[in-house]
Amino acid sequence: MFKSWLLRIVSSKPHFSSLITKNGVKCLGSPACYSTKSHDENVDLVTYKKDVRPEGGDRTFDAYTPSPFRVPGPKRYGYAIKYKTDGLLPRDGKPVRSLPPYRPENKWDSKHALFGQNDYIDILGDGDIHPADLLTGPRWLIAFKGNERERLMRKMEWEGPRLKLMYPSEYNRMQKRIRYLTKLYNHKRKSRWAD
């Protein structure tokens, strides 16, 4: 009765991952099991208890049919390192990021060699030119020194209409900053403060 039930299972052809043949277990994942012989032979799908239990002191599992999932063959133990441990790293065409190369300034080019020329032109010249007349930079900052609020207010006088038209965000930023600095300087800070 038990055997007839098993035959019924074998006769139907379900999908199975391994075949229990008379020669042994063959896992269908391995190429070894794709042979013509295995298809013809009777296969056992499930592990089941054997009727005859062998006597044995060792820890053998002969009382059960072998697992169909165990792939026979030699086993390798150990750990394979899958990263580089030496040698140059591959860059894949991307350049290595590093500091720019040091290029010392030439202290004897015309700009550096003639630095400070005409600074005493009001003393050594005819007296009609002042060195502040020769300064370059932002127009509202030439020959002017002040704290941040004073500079912003001067910039507002000089550039305000143009900024309001062309750069409203900058205009707004300046307006807010002047307002904030006025409160800061007058209500929070002492009268003498390095800005």
Add this chain to the structure above:
Amino acid sequence: MQPQIVLTRKGRLFQGFQAFLSSSSKFHHRHQSSDSNEAADFSTNTTDGDEETSLKPVITSRSLQFPVKHTYPRLAWLESMDSLEGKKLGMLDLHPDVFAVYPRIDVLHQNIHWQKMYRHIDYNFEKSRAELRGGGRKPWPQKGMGKARHGSIRSPLWIRGAKAHGPRGPTSYFYMLPRSVRGLGLRIALSCKYAQNDLAVVESLDIPSSDPEFMAEMADVRFWGYSVLFVDDTDVMPDNIAVSVNGNEGFSLMPSYGLNVYSILKHETLVLTVAALEKIERKLLEEMHSTEKEKKFVNTLRPEDFRTRPKEDERMYRKWSQPLYF
């Protein structure tokens, strides 16, 4: 750049010491004559033949403005630039108030600091926490989270947050040193150059060849330093000297009104023409003895001063074909 003034004895003729040690009567007589208010003994001999045959110096003395009795005028050779070695054409008197001033290093430092900083504009700018994008919302509730309390993600404590007291926009460091301090700085710089044997007075800057190597060899033969500053009276220079100076690194050419403490100390040797020497000495002595009260510098620039286009009348008004009568 800190100037190092070290008084060392050099191999060749040391102008300053020579005059001080040789206190012969001939020298004293000449000094007294130049101190008194006499007409200038400026005898310039332009013809070359006389120089070679007569072996007389071209310039024997020089009258000084604002003469001083507590010290003696310093002496300097007048050299020529027509050959490598050059000929000594005479001896010049230098005013002690310009070329024998006590070397005040602090005044030199003040001048150099002023020259560096008064034109400096720092363009660094860091946005504040109000100007950075984002950071308006409280990131998480004040209590209950187990996290530190914060109000915005752009506070200085946060990564990618603002800088609390960072540089703010273009900053200028402009200031003006008093005229007297600047004049004194120039006089001290010239005195240091004279005392350290780095001053050469030359008849004119006319050199025979425009080859830069000729100039380099001339500087080498005369023991002028790596860097030489040539100063002439006007800003129109002969071709040869301009080409030579351009070809040599370390050599600079300047008119007398461009002279400044930084350049004097940057270049090892200072070469003045007689005309430039006269002008510089006169200007510095005038500044020293001027009784005008110094006017404080006031910035009177206005946006209108930079306007290039003429101002157009932008008022919008209607043009009437006939006059209006009310």
